[in-house]
Amino acid sequence: MRVLIATDAWRPQINGVVRSLEYMAAEAPRFGAEVVFLTPERFRSVPMPTYPEIRLSLVMPGSLAGILEETRPTHVHIATEGPIGLATRLTCARQGRAFTTSYHTRFPEYVAARTKIPEAWCYQALKRFHRAARAMMVSTPSLERELTGRGFENIMRWTRGVDTALFRPRNERILDAAAPVFLYVGRVAVEKNLDAFLSFDLPGTKVVVGDGPSRVELGRRYPEARFLGALTGEDLARVYASSDVFVFPSLTDTFGIVLIEALASGLPIAAFPVTGPLDVIGASGCGVLDADLRVAALAALDIPRDRCRAYGETFTWHESARQFFSNIEKAHSGR
Template sequence: MNIAQPSGQCFALVTETYPPQINGVSNTLGKLCEGLLGRNHRVQLIRPAQPGEKPGSTQSGNLLERCVRGLPIPGYPGLQWGLPAARKLKSLWSRQRPDAVYLATEGPLGWSALRLARRMKIPVISGFHTNFQQYSNHFHLGLFHEPALRYLRWFHNQTRQTLVASSTQQRELNRLGVQNLSLLGRGVDCTHFHPTHRSSSLRKQWGANSDDIVLLHVGRLSPEKNPELLIDSWSKLRAAQQAKGTRLHMVIVGDGPSARELRKRMPDAVFTGALTGNALACAYASADIFVFPSLTETFGNVVTEAMASGLAVCAFDTAAAHQHIQDRYSGCLAPPSHDQLFTDNLSWLVQDAEGRRSIRLHARHRACQLDWQAIVQRFERCLLQAALGQSIPVQAVPSK
């Protein structure tokens, strides 16, 4: 079925995080918002005020930003829960009624937006961007696991449709009782993340010669990202390869609550802190192997960024890696929680230079098929079909 795509629709995006904050949700929301504006829609961006900002509204062209008050999220410095804002949203939506609302996060701000939109009979769709229900065990909040799961299930089942990033997440949420799931996927900027950004001078700063092998990890340094396996696999690999005369280097990009512990237990690794822009692109391209032990990703944008940069990815067979990597062809995959196979895969990538070279080429080729424009078009289609009251399945994300 085809639907008309009128220009000038008004869509409200409600999110707890947005650029310049550094995380996958922020990056995705920035791309989706930019894409809607580029397709001549009006966007109301509703989010907590970031450090240095004051609550209030600002208008720039077709973008209206409404910043509300927030509270810090425990364990996530720099991120905030948006406080409930039903009164302010009702005032805004009474004057400028959106055609559809997209809820990217499920905190108090998203909850208040959901309740108000339903009362005002504004169509609502949601996105599942963060596995908060899995984080409870890592932050010693196991008692909250079941209540969090029940809340997330209730929240998303109140919306017309929930958009997910990967097929593994879609299956897991379906098993947990979340209904009306659609696969949206994620894109990657293959011009920004490109092998030509490789820098010999940066490698020298890391202490690596041209023939050395540089392992890279990019991401939040936090308990839910499985840092123990990063430490363990690096320790085993480095000891084994030193005996063979192979010079290895580990570079860790990012920050978070586990940073101090990682620095203590990996004193020979290079820690850069969080990087963005050209500095991040150069860091990716100047490495050789991407090490990603996380098991809690809804997608993992860093995986496709590494692939676009021409790296051989070592990851678990879930989220973005499951969606876009073929084992021993465009990366290396281990079944979830099979730590020894993860470490064995990493060892194989280090030892087999020809296999690693082939994987890097195929990884780049696969990443170049993941265009953000196609993702934005799917997202726009979901909002339009919600606004028009039509039920149209989202086009499947191309498989690996």
């Protein structure tokens, strides 16, 4: 199996889509598969309006026919609905080539947060985009139910994993900050609802790891919080292990890989009872989900760290990759 994955999300972006795809490529040989990426690295690009850190590729569908001929994939997977995803979809349709897709991001909510475009219009466009696929992969049961209710079809489940060797409890605490430390990791942007975390009163210290278009404004409005910028690898893992509670204020994430990174690091979760946290935390007892995020954050302090670590270890990239490649095979075989 030689899988071409077309994605608009790619390095140097730091997000769950990029991380998931990188791990799929790393695990592919275990499943007799090879992954070839079609990314913005192949094309000229321009900054996305309102979010210049993300680049939009200038790609014409005609140019992709040669790329498909060059790479000779047995399967095509379209990971995002951006310019590369759209061009790949159109090229596959013209060639009569089957493909699968995945639904990673709530674009309707993100677009509505920045513009006056109604969510319903965006959902109609997304339905048209994914309807032509043999299957659309989603990360959680609650997201599957929601999208089914909106008229999406041919849905398959694809969970996520965590590197438990990197993200683990540690004895050292590298943060020079008053305890308890309440941590957020992710994009610093309007759709992440960070005001819901930064605006309420908590003991100790609030720490934000990540970057994005709202960082300067939020830093000005909440000078008592610590903004560490974007971190990866060992630097990020050490910050997780130096914190006490992971606070996840997003109302729109479809999964939240940072949730299981935190759990693997021994951190309990405080979040709203919405898609993502509901699916990841479930009845594990490793987090508190409450409409009052401050109540959840304080209550999460009482959750044992070893319980969180044990639960975090149940999420593996090997199982995520098994589902991913199995879904592709089943979708193309019609099983």
